Structures are given as C-alpha cells and as structure tokens.
Amino acid sequence: MLAGRRPPFLNQANMPELPEVETIARSLREPPENDAGIITMRVTGAKVLWEGTLANLTPRAFTRRIKGQSLEDIGRRGKFLVFTFSTDTMLIHLRMSGDLRIEKVTSPEGDMVPLLKHDHLALTFKNGLRLVFNNPRKFGRAWLLKDPREVLDDLGPEPFDEPLTAEVFHQMLTGRSRQLKPLLMDQRFLAGLGNIYTDEALFRVKLHPLTRSDDLAAEQSGMLLKAIRDVLWDGIRRNGASIDWVYRGGEFQNHFNVYGRKGDPCPDCGTLIERLLVGQRGTHICPACQKKK
DNA sequence: CACGTCACCTGCGTGC
C-alpha cells in the first residue's frame, strides 16, 4: 500500500508512544466477542526467558510472587502498561520494540503452542490463555510492585488530564528554560509523548523544536496543549480503527505531516520538509512554517 | 539546572 512511503522501521517495529500503548491496553482488556480474556483470571505460571526483562526482581522471586494472583484490570499511565493484580501491580514498559499478545497455550489439536523468537516473559492463566511479552531489542522492562507509585510517581501529568489547563501548562513551560522538544519528550514533564507525536504536534502549532519553553506567550502554550491533545487523539483514533485482539496495525503513520517525510512538500506551504538533530533525535520540520525565533 | 553523549540491542536498508 503505502509501504514505499513510510520510514523503513515502521514496517517492522512498533513505536509505542501514548496512543500505541493505549491501543495495546485496550486490545488486551477487550477481547473480541465470544472470546474470553484474561481479566479476572488467576495466574497459574510464569516463565522468564530473559532475566534482564525484570526490573526489580529475580525470575524466581517474580514467579513465586505472581503465581496465584488474579488480574483485576489493565490500564495505562504514560507509556507504561499497568496490570493490576489482587495484591501486586505489574508494570510493563515496551520502550521501542516491545510487544504484548494474548494467545491460547494449546492449539485446537492439543499441541503446546511454541513461544517465538524474542519472547522474554510469559504468564499463563487459569483459562488456558497466556500473556506474552516479546522484546526483540531487550529494551523493554517489567516491574512487579506492591505499590506502582514507586515508579509512576516520577511521571508528569497525563496530557488529557482535566486539571492540566492551558494556564497550568503555560506555567509549567515558562517555569523551565529548555528547548521545547526535549522538554515535551521528558516524561517527568509530561507523560506520553515520544519522538513522532512531538514532531507532529510542533508542526501543527508552527513552533520550532528549539524554541525556549519560557519564550512562549500564554496563547501559544494553549495552542500547543491543544495540538498535543489533537495529535494524540488522532493517533488513538486511527489505531483503534484497525486493531483486533492480537493484530494491531494502526494506520496513523499514513497521516504524518512531517515525521519521516524529509524531502516531501509541506502539506501547508509546499516547502520541502527538513530533518535535523535535536538532542540526538531525528527531528522533522517545515523550515518555512516553523521558523526559529 | 540544562544539555550533550553514550550505552543498551536487534534487524533492516544501503552501498560497496
């Protein structure tokens, strides 16, 4: 389809920012009709296939602790997936290449379904399903915690939180003196934005990624917050449109205005999109629309 | 405090 148009890595990796993680949380939580899910189910076993997956426990301690607990809910905070069990909470961060899937442990013929390359953690549930964490680049991590706040308290506000008004956001921005893009991607400042959605949000408000955060007028801060919410919402909407239980090929990548589109004409003015480095990250702008002050 | 750099890791595309 549009394969020739997208950056090469989009064909093989996920880029889990807030909308992708939200999409995964929903797909794990809401299995298709007539299929059981794993919510309310008890864990009957755990297999840790790569020790480094676990951020805070040994495989032995993890397995012993999670066995017998029931899964009560699956949610999201920032880019973390939050699995609430009866006594502990499991957090999973996919970083850049992680993936989660739910599948039956046994095939219809009665054979064990083999795990795949790069499957690093698998939880089996009482109803014959298992949750598998596939983690090719070994960047993703799982935590098992009595109190998830231990990790999640370091995160900034959720972009859609109601108390995050334009005024509050303006105070947050002008209370710092940092380059806009690295600040927006700082999870302690705001939780959920990554490289792609940040580029897209900045393009929508015509701000250069190197703009100083304390140079923004109140009105600009308000527009930036709206752009962030719009672009995240568009991402959620487009991923939500095409996923099912285990397959979740979103299609927001076909709607990028600047990300991965170096050399393409700006959709607003036709100037060719440029790629620059900001804080070591590939950054895409329209040099005409997004002028540096 | 802000910012730069590097390390982590694998697999894909590119260019020789």
Add this chain to the structure above:
DNA sequence: TGCACGCAGGTGACGT
C-alpha cells in the same frame, strides 16, 4: 551474492 555499516526507537547514567 555477501557483508560491513548506519540507523531507528525510549530512557538512564554520566560528564561538562
């Protein structure tokens, strides 16, 4: 055809 190389994603540690 094979192969070395660059590069992408998110974050944390560390140096300036």
